[in-house]
Amino acid sequence: MDATTLHTSLGDASMESMNLLNEIAGRYPEAISFAAGRPFEGFYEVDQVHEYLRVFCDHLRTERGMTDAQVARTLYQYGDTKGIITDLIARSLAVDEGIEAAPASVVVTVGCQEAMFLVLRALRADDRDVLLAPSPTYVGLTGAALLADLPVRTVCTGGTGIDLDDLLVQLRAARAEGKRVRACYVTPDFANPVGVSMEMPDRRRLLDIAESEDILLLEDNAYGLFHSGPDRPATLKALDRRQRVVYLGSFAKTGVPGARVGYAVADQRVIRGAGDGTGGGLFADELSKIKSMLTVNTSPIGQAVIGGKLLSNGCSMIAANQREAAVYRDNLNQVLHGLAKRLGDRPEISWNAPTGGFFVVVTVPFTADDEFLEHAADRYGVLFTPMHHFYGSTAGFRQLRLSISTLTPDRIEEGLDRLAELILQRLR
Amino acid sequence: MDATTLHTSLGDASMESMNLLNEIAGRYPEAISFAAGRPFEGFYEVDQVHEYLRVFCDHLRTERGMTDAQVARTLYQYGDTKGIITDLIARSLAVDEGIEAAPASVVVTVGCQEAMFLVLRALRADDRDVLLAPSPTYVGLTGAALLADLPVRTVCTGGTGIDLDDLLVQLRAARAEGKRVRACYVTPDFANPVGVSMEMPDRRRLLDIAESEDILLLEDNAYGLFHSGPDRPATLKALDRRQRVVYLGSFAKTGVPGARVGYAVADQRVIRGAGDGTGGGLFADELSKIKSMLTVNTSPIGQAVIGGKLLSNGCSMIAANQREAAVYRDNLNQVLHGLAKRLGDRPEISWNAPTGGFFVVVTVPFTADDEFLEHAADRYGVLFTPMHHFYGSTAGFRQLRLSISTLTPDRIEEGLDRLAELILQRLR
Incomplete structure (x- = not known):
């Protein structure tokens, strides 16, 4: 070969x-x-994995009224493509981040990496499409974009993250070349690899740019909960009032990496048909369709482990x-x-x-x-x-x-x- | 949107x-x-999931000589992209199928669905590339090909599976149009949806066609172990002496669907550089590179459940x-x-x-x-x-x-x- x-x-x-x-x-x-x-x-202990599984199964029995056979089926069988802990994830986003996300807008993924690929695959319609991302950037983003055949155009990074003036320059340059800028990937909190965080005025300005330039923001927040100071700035998604942000969440750093559970929050409305504004569903439903042909669903056993950890900590990964x-x-x-x-x-x-x-x-x-x-x-x-x-x-x-x-x-x-x-x- | x-x-x-x-x-x-x-x-029981995990952890301690901390790390952390049970899968292929697969040629995937996507993504270099598949075919194959932008050209199905004369006709027709046929997807045993199986002479002829026409065969074997009669025919991979077959395995029907564990066996040698035959590795290594940017690795917890089930049954899913x-x-x-x-x-x-x-x-x-x-x-x-x-x-x-x-x-x-x-x- x-x-x-x-x-x-x-x-x-x-x-x-x-x-x-x-x-x-x-x-x-x-x-x-x-x-x-x-x-x-x-702090890793194997017993804790068993305990998280038990806590989640108890939750299925007591809160969701399942019989033992139904509990077994939930762990063993294929399950909903969007996942079986979307409600718990939505609750944890409310508790930890002040993000109001409907469970229907959440897609549970095989780590944040799959969430990235799903979003980039969905946004790549033809070879005019491009993505913006700060340079330097997380190699997982670069890799997912390569797999989706979606070219990445880079934006400079300043001392507090992505340079918004350069973002505008790059946007316009891309358009001048006939490109369609679909989204800008950004990690506002403790970005991998540079470690720095965006300041609040920049966060608001970035949201305004996304609205006025009609692009999405792909917010990767793998590290946000590990903040040393007293004032943790709001995530873009918490500030987002115009569905400009697709939030890419990870439990690899806060949950159990080995469960391989991440998620996307994609509450954008997708319009199908003759632009009459009816029909269609959420962007999360499109991501789910792609996921059904990529990994079918995220392991319910892995989800149960994360679900059990959330339930054991009042749905707060900060507490956990x-x-x-x-x-x-x-x-x-x-x-x-x-x-x-x-x-x-x-x-x-x-x-x-x-x-x-x-x-x-x-x-x-x-x-x-x-x-x-x-x-x-x-x-x-x-x-x-x-x-x-x-x-x-x-x-x-x-x-x-x-x-x-x-x-x-x-x-x-x-x-x-x-x-x-x-x-x-x-x-x- | x-x-x-x-x-x-x-x-x-x-x-x-x-x-x-x-x-x-x-x-x-x-x-x-x-x-x-x-x-x-x-026969599903939640306790069995716990038991499988325990069996696998004991195996890590006794057979691989791990300390408790190492066992915990194996379950909790990110792990090898190719997986942590490639040896057990290789053993089960030998026991159940008479397939000799080196563990290094195995990539553990998030269900067989991810294995399909990895292979199709790898084989799609440009828009000349096409895939052959019988019609009717499993919708998961159709979906994975759509995600990989790889057109599928259909081959007729007869009473015992794919029609090999039509396969040759379609191969030539595709080539006459300037297309490059990369592979033919086939389910020799109890194909979804038609349920029928290929006869032995057809299996051998298909392997010969693959060799003479220089294409790969993607063998999906989700149902092969559920054979009613006494003589189970050999899989294509068991008959394959010329590395023409990429074997797509699933534990969804034989293991625990909710573990979401499948795999590919890809022992083809990949040549890099100036065609001197040196360098490069296995096709499995290329699939692993793609996987590292798609799902990073398959949940070690899910793998441990399947590993435990294999170990509990002498690595035979027939026995299990x-x-x-x-x-x-x-x-x-x-x-x-x-x-x-x-x-x-x-x-x-x-x-x-x-x-x-x-x-x-x-x-x-x-x-x-x-x-x-x-x-x-x-x-x-x-x-x-x-x-x-x-x-x-x-x-x-x-x-x-x-x-x-x-x-x-x-x-x-x-x-x-x-x-x-x-x-x-x-x-x-």
């Missing part, structure tokens, strides 16, 4: 980024890893994650202080200062590519993610992403020692 | 077929349903499904005998006689479309699937698919009484 006869996505370096990085990490299992973006594992949030907050502070202590007197080295989330970006005055990573792993026993992977290897060659989520305080101290030594050595 | 600006698949009636049928069924909950293709539910297989065998016999008893003296009505699987097709001398189904449900309290849905509504208007999988003997008798009355009434 000749690789050149396969789908074009398979020839794109972005599709390989994560494999390549995992492969390097895999060769240095003893290295201290600031690369892994996985959630903290210290208090211990984890404290770990991330402490780790983030430790990394920021640790960098300052070790490298604060070197003006040629800088880093940003996110107020939450998993990521910090360090800028250095030399090339920090995959070869440098290999050197770091081999000689210094420390791992990070070269930022160029998030720029489609067009930029970011002097930046490192540090992830703070999986390490213990000891390992962070030791890891920062190694990282500082590595960087200072390279400066000599 | 204007529906005409969405992906073309969303305007195709095939994408709506199942929703439409479910909607009709939903309005007649008391009707006896020969429509549902779901597996038999009589003895009770279910007996139910399907008895139900199929009851339906075939019941049709003969009630309609055997009416030569204008006929049906086929599958030797296993879930489906029987009845041919009538009048239109049996969705309106007729509605009439059947409303007046006679009986449901079936109008066959035209499997022909993209281009044919099959005088055929009904009866599914035998979910009913008890009482309900079958009563359902056949109703069905016979309905048919005889229409003949008067």
Whole structure:
């Protein structure tokens, strides 16, 4: 089989980024890893999975009045394509985010990644269609767009996220080329990889731009609940009064990654027929149609695990994650202080200062590519993610992403020692 | 949002077929349903899900030498994109099917549906590419092809499955139009919807055609284990010596549908670079790359449930499904005998006689479309699937698919009484 006869996505370096990085990490299992973006594992217990399942099954019996046979059938059988916990997700969005979402506008997906693909597949009608996304951006977005044959046009990122002036410039440039801009992907809170968050005036302005320019906003909110400060800004979806926002939710960081449960909230009305405004349903129904031919439905067992976790915590993932949030907050502070202590007197080295989330970006005055990573792993026993992977290897060659989520305080101290030594050595 | 600006698949009636049928069924909950293709539910027990999880976790401890923390991490975290039970699947293929598959050639997917999409996405490089598939065919194949923008060209079906002479005719016709035929989708055993199976000489001839014409065969084997007779014919993959077959496996009928676990076996070698035959990996690795951007990985919890069921039964799904297989065998016999008893003296009505699987097709001398189904449900309290849905509504208007999988003997008798009355009434 000749690789050149396969789908074009398979020839794109972005599709390989994560494999390549995992492969390097895999060769240095003893290295201290600031690369892994996985959630903290210290509180995982197998018994809890069983407990979540039991709690959800009890809920089916007591709240939904099911018999034992119906409960068994709910776990075992195929189920509704949109999912069996749309009501619980809607309630958690109200409790945690102040988002009012009708359960019918929710589609439960196999992680947030499937939600992304569903939305991009739906929005790609022909080859005029394009998507806007900040650069750097999450590789999962780049990959899903490649699979959907939807070109991504990049928008600059400033110190607080996507640059809205450049967004307008790119919008107009795309249109001048005859392109149809369907949506802009954005992660307002602690974006992967840059870690920064949008300020409130920018959030409102972005919503206004979406309305006046008639585009959708695809809001990815995987990290929003891990906020260190007192004032958590409202999500775009909470501020959205004009159905401009498709909200992409994840339980991979707050729930159980291994359940593979995410969701989209898509309350946009879809008009079918002669534009008389009747008929048609919600955008969520279109996503559900695509999902029925992609994965049929999300595992009811996985959904039951997440449902049980929600029910055990009053449908609040903030409540469910208090211990984890404290770990991330402490780790983030430790990394920021640790960098300052070790490298604060070197003006040629800088880093940003996110107020939450998993990521910090360090800028250095030399090339920090995959070869440098290999050197770091081999000689210094420390791992990070070269930022160029998030720029489609067009930029970011002097930046490192540090992830703070999986390490213990000891390992962070030791890891920062190694990282500082590595960087200072390279400066000599 | 204007529906005409969405992906073309969303305007195709095939994408709506199942929703439409479910909607009709939903309005007649008391009707006896020969429509549902779901597996038999009589043996489902929630405790068994817990037990399967425990068995798999014990296996991780004892066979893979994991600590409790590692076991917890395996269930909770993201895992290998190809899956964590590829070894157990490979073993079950050897035990049940005589298929020798290296675990590295297996990709665990979110049901067989995701496996189909991964393969079709990979094989669609540009708009010359087409897929062959028998008509009538499973709607999930049609839907996945629509999502991958891969046109399907149909091949006639005879009394024992795909018509191989017509396959050659269609292959040449496609090539004469400048098309590149990538693969032929086929279900040799108890195909959905027609229920029939290919004979051994045809299986061998199909493999020879694939080799001489340089196409892949996509073998869907969701029902093969439910064979009534003594001699189960070998699958194409078991006969495949030239890596012509991509095997699409499902645990939805034999495992736990709600785990949403299927897989592809893709042992084809992919050549990258200047055709020197070096480099590159397996087609399974390409599928895994696509999967990493579609669903990241299949829920380890779902995989653990299936893994536990396999381990509890010596990695044999034949052993695991003895009770279910007996139910399907008895139900199929009851339906075939019941049709003969009630309609055997009416030569204008006929049906086929599958030797296993879930489906029987009845041919009538009048239109049996969705309106007729509605009439059947409303007046006679009986449901079936109008066959035209499997022909993209281009044919099959005088055929009904009866599914035998979910009913008890009482309900079958009563359902056949109703069905016979309905048919005889229409003949008067």
